[in-house]
Amino acid sequence: MSSSNVTASRSLNRARDPDKPWRPNTFVLGCRRTVVEIVLFNRDVASLFFILLFPILIMGLFSTVFGDEPTFGAEGDVVDPITPAQYYLPGLIALGTILSGFQNLSGYVAAERYNGAIKRLAGTPLPPLSYFIGKTGLTLYLIVTQTVLLLLFAGFVMDVPMPTDPQQWFTFAWVLLLSTGAWSMAGIAFACLAKSAQSAATLTVLPVLLLSFTSGVYFPFHRLPEWLQNIANVTPLRWTASGMRSVFLPEGWEMAEPGQAWHLGLSAVVILLWLIVGLVVVRLTFKWPPQK
Amino acid sequence: MNALTSLSTQPTKRVREDGPIIGVEQLTKSYAKPKGGQFNAVDNVTFEVSAGETYAMLGPNGAGKSTTIEILEGHRKPTSGAARVLGCRPYKASPAFRARIGVVLQEATDAGELGVAESLRNLAVFYPNPRSVDEVVAAVGLEEKASARIKALSGGQRRRADVAMGLIGNPELLFLDEPTTGFDPEARRAFWELIRSLGQDGTTVVLTTHYLDEAQQLADRLGIIAGGRLIAEGTPTTIGGPEVRTPRVRWTDQEGRHEQITTEPASLIQRISDGGRREPELLEVFRPSLEDIYLQLLDHQKSVDPKPASEPRNRQDLP
Numbered sequence: 001m002s003s004s005n006v007t008a009s010r011s012l013n014r015a016r017d018p019d020k021p022w023r024p025n026t027f028v029l030g031c032r033r034t035v036v037e038i039v040l041f042n043r044d045v046a047s048l049f050f051i052l053l054f055p056i057l058i059m060g061l062f063s064t065v066f067g068d069e070p071t072f073g074a075e076g077d078v079v080d081p082i083t084p085a086q087y088y089l090p091g092l093i094a095l096g097t098i099l100s101g102f103q104n105l106s107g108y109v110a111a112e113r114y115n116g117a118i119k120r121l122a123g124t125p126l127p128p129l130s131y132f133i134g135k136t137g138l139t140l141y142l143i144v145t146q147t148v149l150l151l152l153f154a155g156f157v158m159d160v161p162m163p164t165d166p167q168q169w170f171t172f173a174w175v176l177l178l179s180t181g182a183w184s185m186a187g188i189a190f191a192c193l194a195k196s197a198q199s200a201a202t203l204t205v206l207p208v209l210l211l212s213f214t215s216g217v218y219f220p221f222h223r224l225p226e227w228l229q230n231i232a233n234v235t236p237l238r239w240t241a242s243g244m245r246s247v248f249l250p251e252g253w254e255m256a257e258p259g260q261a262w263h264l265g266l267s268a269v270v271i272l273l274w275l276i277v278g279l280v281v282v283r284l285t286f287k288w289p290p291q292k
Numbered sequence: 293m294n295a296l297t298s299l300s301t302q303p304t305k306r307v308r309e310d311g312p313i314i315g316v317e318q319l320t321k322s323y324a325k326p327k328g329g330q331f332n333a334v335d336n337v338t339f340e341v342s343a344g345e346t347y348a349m350l351g352p353n354g355a356g357k358s359t360t361i362e363i364l365e366g367h368r369k370p371t372s373g374a375a376r377v378l379g380c381r382p383y384k385a386s387p388a389f390r391a392r393i394g395v396v397l398q399e400a401t402d403a404g405e406l407g408v409a410e411s412l413r414n415l416a417v418f419y420p421n422p423r424s425v426d427e428v429v430a431a432v433g434l435e436e437k438a439s440a441r442i443k444a445l446s447g448g449q450r451r452r453a454d455v456a457m458g459l460i461g462n463p464e465l466l467f468l469d470e471p472t473t474g475f476d477p478e479a480r481r482a483f484w485e486l487i488r489s490l491g492q493d494g495t496t497v498v499l500t501t502h503y504l505d506e507a508q509q510l511a512d513r514l515g516i517i518a519g520g521r522l523i524a525e526g527t528p529t530t531i532g533g534p535e536v537r538t539p540r541v542r543w544t545d546q547e548g549r550h551e552q553i554t555t556e557p558a559s560l561i562q563r564i565s566d567g568g569r570r571e572p573e574l575l576e577v578f579r580p581s582l583e584d585i586y587l588q589l590l591d592h593q594k595s596v597d598p599k600p601a602s603e604p605r606n607r608q609d610l611p
Contacts, residue, residue: 021388022420029418036406036414043405116400123365123395124418124461125387289367 024125030133033126037138041104051099052142055092055150062088063158079252085158090244091217093147097176097240100142101183102190103208105135109191110200113290122289131288135184143180160248168247171264175243178271182236185278192285211237216245222256229258236274239267312340313465313496314347314364319373321359333359335520336373341513346487346497348511350504350586356520357500358398358469364498365395365467378465391419394463396454398470398500404443408434408453411442412460419461431486432456433479447474455483459490466490468499472506484509504583516589523593532585539579543572 066084073081154160194200215237232238246262321334334356341347349357366382416422432452515525
């Protein structure tokens, strides 16, 4: 249809030739979305404080309250006591995975489902996968920035000793990424099930608050009553926290864990299960665009 | 939108495709009612829009305009019937289809933290052949607000930013769902100019509106939707048929106020004025405005069809 009319080529060249249909580049657009997501996040001062810097604030607060002397010992004093900052570091890194994964995504995705943002994007050629790549990029940016800032703060300001064994850092990396992934899926699923952006914002706080108290982030996990431990055992944060403790606490502290061992394999299984279930729920509930 | 408002990115007029660009046949969208039963938001609607045409959908709130337009945009799945847009079924159509349409949603409060030009740049990268950001910003008259955050805009300015976002992809077919809500009269006139320039460019425009003057100004053809049904369709000067346009004569005498519908107003006036020897009080001759016709059609619809059935009505003014 284009042969006879040269001057009109511009409108004819666009995506009309059935032999060569135009396709957007899903990955490149996903990277563009990542940049937009990060720019938008950084403009939200409340999110910067309550997600990105929150673990540092808590560590600073606890060090102020409990001091910087090595006063925290494991049950039965089998090992030398450590400073409060060292004790809290693994728990706060674990807390970061629920903040960056769950709290961030459930809040933003719910808002975008209800304020027309997703609907607007769904009216453009942007592939839905690019939207998710953007969210993944944002989440990675958050968890990496948050964790690096916390580690720098712990290492240089609080003098927390860092692990030297590469094996430890490997454990650190997979526990961090897997947990963040699991929480991200939970966050998006939660956003899809919420009845309004407002209820999502309110309800998001609950799991973060409750789980951080039942997963050994603020209190030693083994001091919880057994029934509460049993409940916490099916949630991922508890296994992220124990995985991180295996990395950052000195040898001998596994004696303070249930079963006197770190159970890293179990950590992997529980977190992976959450990731898979979350993925399935998201696949079933996420609509592009949202349907009333 | 003081300085106006034409988009010159098209080097030539678009080549019009033969046949309708939108074909809707017996389209129905039903929702389950919360207390059981179902409700047809769109009920057996059939119409066509040709390439280059500006088509306006009019109707009261909740009539089904937005649902119809959202089905055409691919945002909703029809329950039954067929909708074809640019040769595709719009629901879950390919990105190549979406690159050819522009969508201005009825309400959106997103992107508040982004700047006007920034949000347009972000959208432009999704398209194979976008318009220039500066040009689109100028076309909607937001040059002075180009770097302002969208949340800082007034309601009408925000709406213009929405329109800009619908134009950035250089669409062949533009959907506008109540585009001028919140515009001041000057902005509305400038917006009309913009839509006219798009129409001259060959862009097909489908818009919904509550404003009869807007439909009259812009639409090549319009359809009136009530209770999910298309109750009338035609051009602004023919819709509703000749009967509803018959001139009316109003006057007052000792017996009170009179109004008479007549095809021969001059002879009627001659009679009531006794051949020009007596001046009737408050004499006027007028033809119903589009608004009168619209209200008349809606009234008529209510009286013949208090409870919507699912059989198609006879549409007036169709060949």
